[in-house]
Amino acid sequence: MYRRLEMRALRLIATGDLRCVEVPVPDPGPGEVLVKIAAAGICGTDRHLYLGEFPSEPPVTLGHEFSGTVAAVGAGVSMALGTPVACDPNTWCGTCDACNRGRVNLCPRNVATGIHRDGGFAEYAVIPAWKALPLPAGLGLAQGAFAEPLACTLHGLDVGAPRPGERVLVLGGGVIGQLAVQLARLAGAETMLLTRSEGKQALGRQLGAVATAPTPEAARELWPEGADLVVECAGVPATVAAAPWLARAGGRVVVLGVLAAGATVPIQPFDLLFREIRLDFAFINPFTTTRAIALIASGAVDVAPLISRTVSLDEAAGAISGPALPGDVKVLVDPGL
Known part of the structure; x- marks a missing residue:
């Protein structure tokens, strides 16, 4: 089958140095597939x-939230060409202590696509075949690119375990926050979204928040006793610090947002103790990606309203290096533009 020899890729050369460059189209090795990228978040x-606030191994092609179609397969792979797939970017070793305990997201040898190996901000990417998850018929490739962020959010809600009739307060109106609102609603909880953006407040109400x-x-004026579960999705020190104060006595806090490595947040241990606040963290997506795809395909979680705009690879460099535009929820990269 004819294949191009060169492609464009958005590569992190070093901290603060992000470039769209021409590179060879990679060949899939044994047990791997070559994916023609359709959408990457x-x-x-x-x-x-x-x-430089998160550990990586540059030079590397960024992009860990992506979908596309299988363009070539390596030895031992029977997946049909043209199969639409989403990528689960995390490839754990399967043999370490964490993996043997079922805590695969804590694997010290995890290889993350788009961080430790070349990812989806490119025209093509090679990934392990077992991490290329087929998408159901009728599910658009742009929607398939939300499998990874929804899988991470699912893990956070699994940790927080909202129950019917509880109050869930979601901090942050970005993509993770808007997905958390929907998952809390599906769990039967009464949900509030905290965000300064009026546009994101309106989107949260559209997606199931009963208050913003x-x-x-x-938020504390609306719910004076606090929330049963507070889900921090903003990744901002101020909201992480405020989260325990927003929980009711006996409540839970789950931090999903990613803060810069080395960032610190003040807490009040006496308050956490006296009110018995549970403080948890949820990291990436252990065994949740298949569930995420099913939720999107069924329509139970609506991701279409979360797409703010679609940009080219050349435009993506500025979208990453510069501040997010007001109102942006999810920016997708289409390498075909």
Whole structure:
């Protein structure tokens, strides 16, 4: 089958050095597939990588939220060419202590596509075949690119375990926050979204939030006793610090947002103790990507309203290195533009 020899890729050359360059189209090795990228989401982690605030191994092609179609397969792979797939970017070793305990997201030898190996901000990417998850018929490739962020959000809600009738307060109106609102609603919880953006407040109400607030103080006025579960999705020290105060006595806090490596947040241990607040963290997506795809395909989670705009590879460099535009929720990269 004819294949191009060169392609464009958005590569992190070093901290603060992000370039769209021509590179060879990679060949899939044994057990791998070559994916023609259709859509790749820009994540806050990509900005952390650009700024050197998250560990990576440059030079590397960024992009860990992506979907596309199988263009070639390596030895031992029977997946049909043209199969639409989403990528689960995390490839754990399967033999370490964490993996043997089922805590695969904590594997110290995890290889993350788009961080430790070349990712999806390119025309093509090679990934392990077992990490290329087929998409159901009728599910658009742009929607398939949300499998990874939804899988991470699912893990956070699994940790927080909202129950019917509880109150869930979601901090942050970005893509993870808007997905968390929907998952909390599906769990039967009464959900509030805290974000300063009026546009994101409106989107949260559209997606199932019964209330919105611009500040922690405003949220506490609406729910004076606090929330049973607070889900921090903003990745900002101020919201992480405020999260325990927003939980009711006996409540839970789950931090999903990614802060810069080395960032610190003040807490009050006496308050956590006296009110018995549970403080948890949720990291990436252990065994949740297949569930995420099913939720998107069924329509139970609506991702279409979360797409703010679609940019080219050349435009993606500025979208990552510069501040997010007001109102942006999810920016997708289409390498075909």
